[in-house]
Amino acid sequence: MRTRNFDLIAFDWDGTLFDSTKIIVRCIQAAVRDVGGTVPTDKEAGYVIGLGLMQALAHAAPDVPPEKYPQLGERYRHHYTAHFNDLSLFEGVLPLLDALKARGHLLAVATGKSRRGLDEVLRTVELKGVFDGSRTADETAGKPDPLMLRELMAEFDVAPARVLMVGDTTHDLQMAVNAGCPSVGVSYGAHEPEAFTALSPRHVAHSVQELHDWLLANG
Numbered sequence: 001m002r003t004r005n006f007d008l009i010a011f012d013w014d015g016t017l018f019d020s021t022k023i024i025v026r027c028i029q030a031a032v033r034d035v036g037g038t039v040p041t042d043k044e045a046g047y048v049i050g051l052g053l054m055q056a057l058a059h060a061a062p063d064v065p066p067e068k069y070p071q072l073g074e075r076y077r078h079h080y081t082a083h084f085n086d087l088s089l090f091e092g093v094l095p096l097l098d099a100l101k102a103r104g105h106l107l108a109v110a111t112g113k114s115r116r117g118l119d120e121v122l123r124t125v126e127l128k129g130v131f132d133g134s135r136t137a138d139e140t141a142g143k144p145d146p147l148m149l150r151e152l153m154a155e156f157d158v159a160p161a162r163v164l165m166v167g168d169t170t171h172d173l174q175m176a177v178n179a180g181c182p183s184v185g186v187s188y189g190a191h192e193p194e195a196f197t198a199l200s201p202r203h204v205a206h207s208v209q210e211l212h213d214w215l216l217a218n219g
Contacts, residue, residue, distance in 0.1 A: 005162075007156070010110045014189075016172075017093050024049055037063050040060045049190040050169040053073060055137075106132045108156075143175045163181040183201045188207060
């Protein structure tokens with residue numbers, strides 16, 4: 001078996017493994033509309049994907065006063081729950097994860113979702129047991145703070161150079177930089193890949209199949 005370059009591969013969830021970007025954008029816009037804020041554009045709403053929920057909503061709706069944040073969060077969760085069954089894994093994700101597991105990689109999720117939200121979606125798509133570990137923004141710190149990656153490194157006793165972060169946003173890649181870890185970007189999620197250049201990812205994949213091929217060749 002070829003020697004691995006990375007012992008632990010950490011994936012962002014939304015927009016990287018899970019095809020949820022458009023729904024999240026629509027739910028952010030609907031929630032802001034519900035509380036009387038200025039509705040963000042698709043680009044503005046997409047930019048905050050990957051951040052912790054309230055951090056994301058506050059950034060997307062700067063004219064909504066803090067006292068309305070609880071209502072804003074409740075309305076987002078309402079709309080997201082209504083569309084929950086519309087979400088699905090990107091085609092090719094399960095074969096990719098299976099191939100990495102077979103090669104002996106530890107797999108983890110590092111996400112801006114809540115613990116409750118991640119656990120629910122993992123059960124829904126029957127991925128229980130695929131990931132060796134996970135961290136969510138509400139139990140550590142939101143991206144690009146490196147805490148969730150540092151906790152995963154400590155949990156599995158893996159050095160930063162042996163950890164690869166895979167994500168679809170600059171928040172994901174900046175978190176990897178802050179943690180001292182290499183990264184790979186994917187262009188099919190929330191952020192335009194041109195923004196990744198300054199963060200020096202090892203590769204930018206334009207499809208799950210391309211990500212699969214690169215990881216099996218270089219991971």
